[in-house]
Amino acid sequence: MSGATHKLCLLGDFGVGKTSLVARFVHSTFSDKYLTTVGVKVDSKQVALPGRAAVKLVIWDIAGRNALDALGRNYLRGAAALLLVADGTREDSLASALDLLMQSRSVVPGAIVTLAVNKFDLLDEWEVVPPVLVELRRSLPVFETSARTGEGVEAAFADLAGRLAS
Amino acid sequence: MSTSPSLPPRVGEYMHALMVERLHPLLFTFGEGWQLQAVRGDAAFHGADADAGARMAEIMRDLFTGLPTGQDQGLPFVEFGNARAAHVHLIADGERFHVLLLDAEDEHARQQVRQQLGNEAALAGQAKTRAIDRLKEIRGELERQRASLAEANAFKGALIATLSHEFRTPLTSVFGYLHLLERQVGPGAEALPALQAIRRNATYLLALAENLLAYARGAADAVPLDPSAIDLLALAADVEAMFRPLAEDKGLDFRIECALGEATTAFLDGVRLRQVLINLLSNAIRYTAAGAVSASLAWREGHLHLRISDTGIGISDDFRERVFQPFNRGAQDGSKGAGLGLSIVRRLVAQMHGKLELESRLGAGTRFDIQLPAERAAAPRPAAAPAQPARGCRGASVLVVDDDPDIAQLLEALLSDLGCRVRLASDAAGAIDEVLREAPDLLLIDVQMPGLSGNAAVFRLRSRGYRGRIVTLSATAASAAREAALRAGADHYLTKPLDIEAFIGVMQRLLGERGATRSDAPQVRA
Numbered sequence: 001m002s003g004a005t006h007k008l009c010l011l012g013d014f015g016v017g018k019t020s021l022v023a024r025f026v027h028s029t030f031s032d033k034y035l036t037t038v039g040v041k042v043d044s045k046q047v048a049l050p051g052r053a054a055v056k057l058v059i060w061d062i063a064g065r066n067a068l069d070a071l072g073r074n075y076l077r078g079a080a081a082l083l084l085v086a087d088g089t090r091e092d093s094l095a096s097a098l099d100l101l102m103q104s105r106s107v108v109p110g111a112i113v114t115l116a117v118n119k120f121d122l123l124d125e126w127e128v129v130p131p132v133l134v135e136l137r138r139s140l141p142v143f144e145t146s147a148r149t150g151e152g153v154e155a156a157f158a159d160l161a162g163r164l165a166s
Numbered sequence: 167m168s169t170s171p172s173l174p175p176r177v178g179e180y181m182h183a184l185m186v187e188r189l190h191p192l193l194f195t196f197g198e199g200w201q202l203q204a205v206r207g208d209a210a211f212h213g214a215d216a217d218a219g220a221r222m223a224e225i226m227r228d229l230f231t232g233l234p235t236g237q238d239q240g241l242p243f244v245e246f247g248n249a250r251a252a253h254v255h256l257i258a259d260g261e262r263f264h265v266l267l268l269d270a271e272d273e274h275a276r277q278q279v280r281q282q283l284g285n286e287a288a289l290a291g292q293a294k295t296r297a298i299d300r301l302k303e304i305r306g307e308l309e310r311q312r313a314s315l316a317e318a319n320a321f322k323g324a325l326i327a328t329l330s331h332e333f334r335t336p337l338t339s340v341f342g343y344l345h346l347l348e349r350q351v352g353p354g355a356e357a358l359p360a361l362q363a364i365r366r367n368a369t370y371l372l373a374l375a376e377n378l379l380a381y382a383r384g385a386a387d388a389v390p391l392d393p394s395a396i397d398l399l400a401l402a403a404d405v406e407a408m409f410r411p412l413a414e415d416k417g418l419d420f421r422i423e424c425a426l427g428e429a430t431t432a433f434l435d436g437v438r439l440r441q442v443l444i445n446l447l448s449n450a451i452r453y454t455a456a457g458a459v460s461a462s463l464a465w466r467e468g469h470l471h472l473r474i475s476d477t478g479i480g481i482s483d484d485f486r487e488r489v490f491q492p493f494n495r496g497a498q499d500g501s502k503g504a505g506l507g508l509s510i511v512r513r514l515v516a517q518m519h520g521k522l523e524l525e526s527r528l529g530a531g532t533r534f535d536i537q538l539p540a541e542r543a544a545a546p547r548p549a550a551a552p553a554q555p556a557r558g559c560r561g562a563s564v565l566v567v568d569d570d571p572d573i574a575q576l577l578e579a580l581l582s583d584l585g586c587r588v589r590l591a592s593d594a595a596g597a598i599d600e601v602l603r604e605a606p607d608l609l610l611i612d613v614q615m616p617g618l619s620g621n622a623a624v625f626r627l628r629s630r631g632y633r634g635r636i637v638t639l640s641a642t643a644a645s646a647a648r649e650a651a652l653r654a655g656a657d658h659y660l661t662k663p664l665d666i667e668a669f670i671g672v673m674q675r676l677l678g679e680r681g682a683t684r685s686d687a688p689q690v691r692a
Contacts, residue, residue: 006231034285034286039251042246043246056228063243063281078231080232090292
């Protein structure tokens with residue numbers, strides 16, 4: 001049962017693990033080596049939803065940055081969903097993700113949004129503290145994820161897919 | 167000259183050829199509803215199979231999901247699947263539209279190198295900032311821990327000093343009253359063995375406590391040597407007085423020999439030297455059931471040579487090193503101490519830059535030889551030694567000042583035995599009043615008392631012209647305490663627990679000097 005296709009963009013500062021999250025979600029792989037993304041990497045995956053038609057996600061892994069320039073806005077056009085990605089060990093990357101969300105609103109005002117706070121496997125080094133996430137969860141779905149272990153990755157994408165399908 | 171904006175056809179052809187060579191254009195033409203109509207260009211170069219048109223059409227359609235196909239648009243640096251990075255352009259063309267892929271792999275690679283360097287530098291900068299913050303935190307924590315350790319160390323020092331004082335004071339009473347009782351019951355009395363057992367165990371308790379404190383001090387490693395002129399004959403006499411009753415109690419032949427010639431004074435750390443002798447003699451007597459225990463002091467090649475020998479159980483080769491380990495209980499058969507004595511001896515000898523040698527045969531006995539580098543000197547001759555020392559005490563007035571009534575009464579009894587007239591005071595302020603009222607020939611005063619200290623009282627009395635003899639009595643064995651007392655004006659400094667023989671000797675000498683120099687009568691101004 002094949003359903004609609006939706007464009008999903010990952011937004012976040014560089015080095016937070018956007019490419020790794022996609023690699024984990026689409027290919028079930030992980031590499032420790034950091035390789036910066038230039039431009040955009042596009043992948044797709046069918047996401048099965050219980051009792052509903054599967055959703056095809058076309059995933060745009062946009063080069064990491066802490067502000068949205070003209071190129072970034074160009075990539076965003078047509079996105080139905082945004083996966084904001086922050087690195088739990090870098091508190092400033094969370095602020096960047098939220099800034100990017102604010103800036104993206106002029107391009108994709110109706111896109112649904114989920115926040116992934118990545119590198120949960122490095123919890124001992126996290127700068128992001130629980131009360132901050134409690135506060136954020138009042139506004140948007142938040143998932144603690146680890147591209148290394150896969151923790152929370154499927155759930156974050158499934159949350160978006162489910163909301164796109166409904 | 168022509169100014170037409172259009173290029174000559176030849177140039178246009180050249181540029182087209184150049185673009186094709188460098189950008190490897192691949193063009194997909196789609197009709198309405200993403201119906202693939204044509205594919206032009208080098209599909210294989212872009213990693214696309216020319217026959218897999220449907221698959222490429224799907225990828226293109228996915229790429230432009232959510233975007234209008236009726237207007238031109240460009241997407242630079244797009245990677246999809248295993249294809250080469252490309253600049254992707256959608257070109258509207260009436261009912262149909264084209265998707266043009268221009269190769270960007272080389273440009274992408276160059277951009278990636280630059281971006282990678284920049285991003286890694288930024289990440290390293292952030293990590294550095296975090297590391298510096300963390301280091302600051304760690305430094306702060308270390309500072310707090312250092313302060314805490316310093317506080318704990320100060321507390322330990324205070325505790326040791328307090329304990330040292332606390333156990334010395336009651337032992338003074340024990341040894342003093344033992345002395346009185348032994349004199350009262352006389353030789354051969356039925357109670358004598360019991361008194362000897364008390365003395366034996368009190369001596370053992372003192373040695374044990376001294377060793378535990380020495381070990382606890384640990385920092386002794388850092389305490390500098392404190393050499394002073396040591397009267398070796400007096401030291402030998404003190405140690406003999408301490409151990410002879412124990413040796414005789416076990417039926418051992420006990421001797422301390424001094425082959426020092428004229429040089430009976432050594433410049434050494436007196437506290438450490440005394441501790442070495444006490445520990446070795448204590449062990450020798452404890453582990454010798456029959457035979458002899460002996461000690462000798464001699465000068466040999468610029469060193470003070472100590473030899474302590476016994477005919478005791480000996481030490482087997484297996485235990486030769488282990489006996490020097492702290493808390494080595496069980497290293498020797500029948501041992502019952504804390505196992506600290508020899509480890510402390512070795513440490514003390516090392517601190518005095520000396521050498522220690524051990525010779526032993528199981529069942530035959532043990533011999534320790536210690537060489538200590540030390541300056542030597544002849545003992546100063548007393549200016550006028552009393553012919554009959556005891557006579558000097560007779561009739562002399564002594565004021566005893568101690569807040570501990572047991573000690574005060576003991577001192578009173580000892581001095582009365584010597585024929586002194588004794589008055590008592592229980593605090594330093596009262597002592598000053600008493601001296602001002604009637605100056606005694608000798609003031610015997612405890613240092614640590616509530617309120618005004620003994621040293622302060624001595625200083626005040628000396629500053630008011632009191633010229634009688636002053637002996638301070640303290641539970642602190644440290645040489646700094648001794649110096650403080652002498653600086654305050656005392657003539658002599660005795661430590662608790664009191665060595666009775668030494669005490670009597672000091673009293674006789676000082677009061678004898680009084681007898682020899684009558685004109686030096688004590689005077690004091692209020």
